[in-house]
Amino acid sequence: MNAHFYPLGDQAVTIEFGDSINEESHQNIRKLAAFFDENPPGWLIEYIPAFASLTLFYNPLFIRKQQKHTLPYEWVVGEIKALLPTLTHKRANSSRTIEIPVCYGQKYGPDLAHVAERNDLSEEEVIHLHTNGDYLVYMIGFAPGFPYLGGMDKRIQAPRKPDPRLRIPAGSVGIAGEQTGVYPLETPGGWQLIGQTPLRLFRPEDASPSLLKAGDRIRFVEISEREFLRLKEES
Amino acid sequence: MIHIQKAGLLTTVQDLGRFGFKKHGVVTSGAMDQEAHLISNWLVGNNPNTPTLEITLMGPVIEFQEDALIAICGGNLSPLIEGDAVECWKPIFVRKGTELRFGRPASGFRAYLAIGGGFNIPSIMDSASTYMRAQIGGYEGRPLEDGDRLSVDRKSPSSESLFNVLKEKADRKNFHASNWSVSEELRSRNNDPIRVIKGREFDQFTDVSQDAFTNEPFTIDSKSDRMGYRLNGQKLKWESDSEMISSAVSIGTIQVPSDGNPILLLADSQTTGGYPRMAHVITADLPKIAQMKPGEDIHFQIVSHEEAQQLYLQRQNLLRHLELGIRTKTG
Structure with missing residues (x-):
């Protein structure tokens, strides 16, 4: 694994696997994260997977107590450099595929018509292309449980709204440029909204509070308004 | 029980922060001035991760509805107990029925109020810190408001013994502060870059x-x-x-x-x-x-x-x- 290290402040190290968004870097990040999930070292506080990097937050005091001579940062980098070659031939755990039910259009997706119009498509075609995509969760960030997804069909892209909405309901499914995503919390935002899911993406009471995690595969599934209301009731 | 008569500008419950959930997009939160937070806890015999109140510039008005051991650290927002100025950075016994308020801020921006035993705040994702944007943690996921009431947990043995010492010295007074405090070296904030x-x-x-x-x-x-x-x-x-x-x-x-x-x-x-x-x-x-x-x-x-x-x-x-x-x- 080709990796580049840099300090993120004085309590974290970012390990970069290349400088572009691609599946190979993503697989390396997953292998390393999976290793830490299975063997959490005492010096590791937590990690954040991103598009092309994994950031480790470590405890410098813990490391200093183990050994006095090496700077905590250098010591962590040494550990990771020794670890990476042992992971090269490991296979990443297989991905989970999670279905996200979406009620498209109407009041749930007020911008569906706009997205269709600017791409010379019918609303049904936009829904078809959106539900046919095979999406990969590269990272969770921006807000709790918010997935950064790769894999949207470019034929349904649409730029952000010039005047962001002050309130976007939780569960809204939107498009911004070549990206699609789901808002876990009610927030302001400029995405073009094409639908809404009744699923709760952020569940603070759960041990794993984000429904999705980096490495998951996603399929959007169209549901009726009736189904939406029923699932919303249940969740 | 303590009664928040006036909430002040922005008063929130914080601890050292929420760790282990960043990969879920959950922010750390926690006390902005981590040192003042943990020192205030040490001064009243608490574990450093015990929730404190983070008080911003214009402080709250608080009525103690039980005898308490408190410490206020961080910015000097001019705390007053029953109208008398009290010193920061030291443990203080406060009698039931006493009122704490804050005057004109003297220096700094945030003060931390710790109470012996700690405020009884449910932990969510391993932390009591208020995460305002997600409306979770702290006191019902929000800053304190006028009329809120917070209950206090049982004191640790060291908290209990300090409480008893200061209570005895208070005699009949409404409050009594220790005759020692945190050294200047640790609380000073110099003007260096x-x-x-x-x-x-x-x-x-x-x-x-x-x-x-x-x-x-x-x-x-x-x-x-x-x-x-x-x-x-x-x-x-x-x-x-x-x-x-x-x-x-x-x-x-x-x-x-x-x-x-x-x-x-x-x-x-x-x-x-x-x-x-x-x-x-x-x-x-x-x-x-x-x-x-x-x-x-x-x-x-x-x-x-x-x-x-x-x-x-x-x-x-x-x-x-x-x-x-x-x-x-x-x-």
């Missing part, structure tokens, strides 16, 4: 911007909050052919959006970002940042990454000695 280490994209900023960053002051904008301080000064220009790919950010990260005005990320900052990173404030200087208010100027000084880690370890060593010193006083 804020130390930073270079960020990943520092070298990609123009030479003029790199010079301006350390030679010119940056003013904290009024639109600053616990998520971050917006800074106004010379606009910083980033020039690069490569595109930024979103990755992790940290408390202390100074990122620069395309308008050129830097943002210093703080306790409630999001977990990832896609703006170029000019620098990171060193951890040892974050408590100083937490005590700076909108309108104040920040001067930055670059130190090496190695120095930043050494300064952190030295500071922790100093705090460790303080903790041991307090323990010998509280028994």
Whole structure:
């Protein structure tokens, strides 16, 4: 694994696997994260997977107590450099595929018509292309449980709204440029909204509070308004 | 039970923060001035992660509905008990029925109120810290409001013994403070520049911007909050052919959006970002940042990454000695 290290402040190290968004870097990040999930070292506080990097937050005091001579940062980098070659031939755990039910259009997706119009498509075609995509969760960030997804069909892209909405309901499914995503919390935002899911993406009471995690595969599934209301009731 | 008669400008329940959930996009939260928070807890015999009240500039009015052991650390927001000025950085016995309020802020921006036993706040994702944006943690996921009531947990043995000593000395008075306090060395906030280490994209900023960053002051904008301080000064220009790919950010990260005005990320900052990173404030200087208010100027000084880690370890060593010193006083 080709990796580049840099300090993120004085309590974290970012390990970069290349400088572009691609599946190979993503697989390396997953292998390393999976290793830490299975063997959490005492010096590791937590990690954040991103598009092309994994950031480790470590405890410098813990490391200093183990050994006095090496700077905590250098010591962590040494550990990771020794670890990476042992992971090269490991296979990443297989991905989970999670279905996200979406009620498209109407009041749930007020911008569906706009997205269709600017791409010379019918609303049904936009829904078809959106539900046919095979999406990969590269990272969770921006807000709790918010997935950064790769894999949207470019034929349904649409730029952000010039005047962001002050309130976007939780569960809204939107498009911004070549990206699609789901808002876990009610927030302001400029995405073009094409639908809404009744699923709760952020569940603070759960041990794993984000429904999705980096490495998951996603399929959007169209549901009726009736189904939406029923699932919303249940969740 | 303590009764919040007036909530003040922004009073929230905080502990050391929420760890282990950043990969879910959950921010760290926690006390902005971590040192003042943990020292206030030590002073009343609490574990350092016990929730305290983070009080911002204009303090609350609090009625103690039971006898209590308290300590107030951090900024000096002029605490008054029954109208009498009380000192910060020391444990104080407060009698049932007594009122604590705050006068005109004297220095700093945030004060921490710890109470022996700690406020009884349910833990969510392993922390009592208020995460305002997600409306979870702390007191019902929000800042305190007029009329709120907080109950107090059972005191630790050392908290109990200090409480008894001070209560006895109080005799019939409404309150009594210890005759010792935290040393000046640990509570002083000097006017030295804020130390930073270079960020990943520092070298990609123009030479003029790199010079301006350390030679010119940056003013904290009024639109600053616990998520971050917006800074106004010379606009910083980033020039690069490569595109930024979103990755992790940290408390202390100074990122620069395309308008050129830097943002210093703080306790409630999001977990990832896609703006170029000019620098990171060193951890040892974050408590100083937490005590700076909108309108104040920040001067930055670059130190090496190695120095930043050494300064952190030295500071922790100093705090460790303080903790041991307090323990010998509280028994």
